[in-house]
Amino acid sequence: MAIIKVEHLNYKYSNSDTQAIDDVSLEIQTGDWVAIVGHNGSGKSTLAKLLIGLMAADSGKITIDDQELTPESVWQIREKVGMVFQNPDNQFVGATVADDVAFGMENRSVDRDTMVTRVNHALEQVGMLDYKDREPANLSGGQKQRVALAGIIAIAPKILILDEATSMLDPRGRQAILQVIQQLKDDLNLTVLSITHDINEAANADRIVVIDDGHFVEESTPSELFNHGKQLVEMGLDVPLPEKVKDALQERHIAVPESYLDERGLVDWLRTSRLNK
Amino acid sequence: MATDITFEQVNYSYQAGTPFAVQALKNINLQIKSGTFTAVIGQTGSGKSTLIQHLNALLKPSSGTVTIGDQVITNETNNKHLKPLRKKVGMVFQFPENQLFEETVLKDIAFGPQNFGVSEADANELAKRMAGEVGLDESLLSRSPFDLSGGQMRRVAIAGVLALEPEVLVLDEPTAGLDPRGRLEIMQLVTRLREEQGLTIVLITHQMDDVADYADHVLVMGHGELLKQGTPREIFSDPEWLTAHQLGLPSATRFAYELQQAGFEFETMPLTVSELADEIAPQLGKGDDRHE
Ligand SMILES: Nc1ncnc2c1ncn2[C@@H]1O[C@H](COP(=O)(O)OP(=O)(O)OP(=O)(O)O)[C@@H](O)[C@H]1O
Numbered sequence: 001m002a003i004i005k006v007e008h009l010n011y012k013y014s015n016s017d018t019q020a021i022d023d024v025s026l027e028i029q030t031g032d033w034v035a036i037v038g039h040n041g042s043g044k045s046t047l048a049k050l051l052i053g054l055m056a057a058d059s060g061k062i063t064i065d066d067q068e069l070t071p072e073s074v075w076q077i078r079e080k081v082g083m084v085f086q087n088p089d090n091q092f093v094g095a096t097v098a099d100d101v102a103f104g105m106e107n108r109s110v111d112r113d114t115m116v117t118r119v120n121h122a123l124e125q126v127g128m129l130d131y132k133d134r135e136p137a138n139l140s141g142g143q144k145q146r147v148a149l150a151g152i153i154a155i156a157p158k159i160l161i162l163d164e165a166t167s168m169l170d171p172r173g174r175q176a177i178l179q180v181i182q183q184l185k186d187d188l189n190l191t192v193l194s195i196t197h198d199i200n201e202a203a204n205a206d207r208i209v210v211i212d213d214g215h216f217v218e219e220s221t222p223s224e225l226f227n228h229g230k231q232l233v234e235m236g237l238d239v240p241l242p243e244k245v246k247d248a249l250q251e252r253h254i255a256v257p258e259s260y261l262d263e264r265g266l267v268d269w270l271r272t273s274r275l276n277k
Numbered sequence: 278m279a280t281d282i283t284f285e286q287v288n289y290s291y292q293a294g295t296p297f298a299v300q301a302l303k304n305i306n307l308q309i310k311s312g313t314f315t316a317v318i319g320q321t322g323s324g325k326s327t328l329i330q331h332l333n334a335l336l337k338p339s340s341g342t343v344t345i346g347d348q349v350i351t352n353e354t355n356n357k358h359l360k361p362l363r364k365k366v367g368m369v370f371q372f373p374e375n376q377l378f379e380e381t382v383l384k385d386i387a388f389g390p391q392n393f394g395v396s397e398a399d400a401n402e403l404a405k406r407m408a409g410e411v412g413l414d415e416s417l418l419s420r421s422p423f424d425l426s427g428g429q430m431r432r433v434a435i436a437g438v439l440a441l442e443p444e445v446l447v448l449d450e451p452t453a454g455l456d457p458r459g460r461l462e463i464m465q466l467v468t469r470l471r472e473e474q475g476l477t478i479v480l481i482t483h484q485m486d487d488v489a490d491y492a493d494h495v496l497v498m499g500h501g502e503l504l505k506q507g508t509p510r511e512i513f514s515d516p517e518w519l520t521a522h523q524l525g526l527p528s529a530t531r532f533a534y535e536l537q538q539a540g541f542e543f544e545t546m547p548l549t550v551s552e553l554a555d556e557i558a559p560q561l562g563k564g565d566d567r568h569e
């Protein structure tokens with residue numbers, strides 16, 4: 001079942017002459033982890049802001065959990081959708097880390113005890129429990145991102161939108177947090193939309209949506225998309241390592257398979273090729 | 278222009294002297310040679326941003342000394358004397374978007390040079406050139422810097438620092454949020470500035486591939502201490518140590534370890550895809566006649 005349905009969506013910023021979102025239609029299925037990719041300025045954040053009703057589309061229709069997004073329904077819809085913004089400083093409101101994580105629950109009629117439990121649990125999940133009495137402004141970049149993520153983990157809304165929410169985390173920290181969110185998603189059958197330039201994160205998604213200059217380009221599985229090889233750079237993603245290795249081997253006059261191989265696949269191919277020498 | 282950088286017994290505490298004091302740097306001793314490319318790595322909260330903010334005296338050591346060229350910074354240093362240092366050391370902050378403030382993108386980039394005495398006309402010229410260098414479309418120059426995408430804002434912030442034409446360029450995760458093309462462009466630009474103009478580069482990054490591809494010296498921070506320093510090859514030669522400190526390997530190195538399991542042999546563990554291919558090509562069928 002589609003939990004998000006976007007039909008012929010259009011949006012232009014008033015001070016710009018180009019469409020930031022240009023006739024975009026797409027569907028997101030309940031329980032999917034969907035990566036949204038595209039080069040800088042392609043319209044990813046704009047789409048996300050339209051989905052939570054931060055701005056109203058010029059035309060087109062957004063349906064979330066069977067409810068059409070309108071000025072009347074926007075508050076109800078925001079109870080179902082939580083978003084972590086690209087720059088965490090734009091979203092801190094609490095005087096302490098704990099207040100900040102609690103804030104999102106205050107509008108969601110959660111009782112005080114449950115709230116405290118959930119705040120502590122969420123902070124623990126992102127490794128920030130020791131910092132709960134600190135001021136959010138006085139944290140390191142990665143710590144700020146962790147706290148922003150704790151805010152959404154505490155709420156566990158039906159739909160999580162992460163706008164480059166892990167871009168400042170160290171590689172292991174990023175993996176760990178994505179796992180936490182994956183687990184939460186699996187446990188509660190949540191839907192995750194994650195805007196990212198990280199190839200590994202995109203590789204772990206169920207589906208990938210590609211946006212280019214406000215247009216919807218394609219929606220596919222990671223392995224279908226990675227077949228595009230070097231073209232992935234146009235789509236705002238890096239070239240996967242196996243493709244880079246194949247290219248480098250080709251430059252050294254070694255014939256390599258044309259179709260996309262993941263790392264496992266390339267190891268197998270190389271192993272065989274070595275034995276056949 | 279010799280701008281060697283030296284830290285001697287540097288300690289730093291935020292909110293020093295209050296119950297909320299946090300010691301973010303502990304007895305740091307290090308040297309960064311003029312004209313080198315130094316990468317600073319380490320997990321979340323390890324003190325990287327705190328460390329580099331000492332390079333233009335935005336933070337002053339709680340104790341110890343930082344020397345940049347002929348300027349010595351201690352706890353006592355008076356802010357009045359710091360203007361030349363701020364011109365010499367250009368700093369791209371971790372969330373540089375938060376520093377944008379002018380009415381238009383052009384004015385924002387041109388602000389720095391004008392502040393240091395460059396005429397408006399020259400500063401605008403410089404700003405246009407730098408905007409081009411970081412891949413900002415001309416059509417964006419007259420826009421408010423706040424009406425941009427995240428990646429576009431980041432490019433504006435980087436262009437603004439480049440326009441200062443600093444001798445030391447300090448970048449705090451400059452490519453987070455940039456698309457891969459932007460990331461490559463910025464890294465190549467930085468490398469070119471270093472090669473052509475002898476800039477000293479200090480880069481904080483979580484991208485081990487960038488460390489392997491561009492840096493010649495690496496500082497590893499952990500819990501406010503300098504845990505280790507050396508060449509990328511030295512740092513990446515000990516995977517267990519890296520894992521224990523929550524750090525990773527360059528992707529080519531990680532892949533080489535997998536190939537080792539599959540029977541490949543490596544004389545030295547490769548750090549880059551090109552080194553990897555050099556090592557495995559001769560071990561493959563049709564690899565023999567590869568040398569022209
Ligand atoms: N407030 C605004 N006013 C005018 N134009 C804007 C505004 N915000 C964004 N834009 C423009 O709309 C387009 C889409 O921006 P958006 O922020 O959605 O991109 P994005 O895909 O999220 O990019 P990034 O990867 O850099 O974050 C860009 O060309 C941008 O310049």
Ligand SMILES: Nc1ncnc2c1ncn2[C@@H]1O[C@H](COP(=O)(O)OP(=O)(O)OP(=O)(O)O)[C@@H](O)[C@H]1O
Pocket residue numbers: 137138139140141142143168291292299300301319320321322323324325326327328371
């Ligand atoms: N303004 C501040 N006031 C108090 N403590 C701070 C402040 N800024 C940073 N800290 C603390 O100092 C320590 C080092 O922070 P720093 O920003 O240098 O880390 P970092 O290595 O840059 O991390 P990241 O990769 O997350 O950006 C952290 O524990 C952080 O919470």
Ligand SMILES: [Mg+2]
Pocket residue numbers: 044045046086163426427428
């Ligand atoms: Mg964006």
Ligand SMILES: [Mg+2]
Pocket residue numbers: 140141142325326327371449
């Ligand atoms: Mg930092």
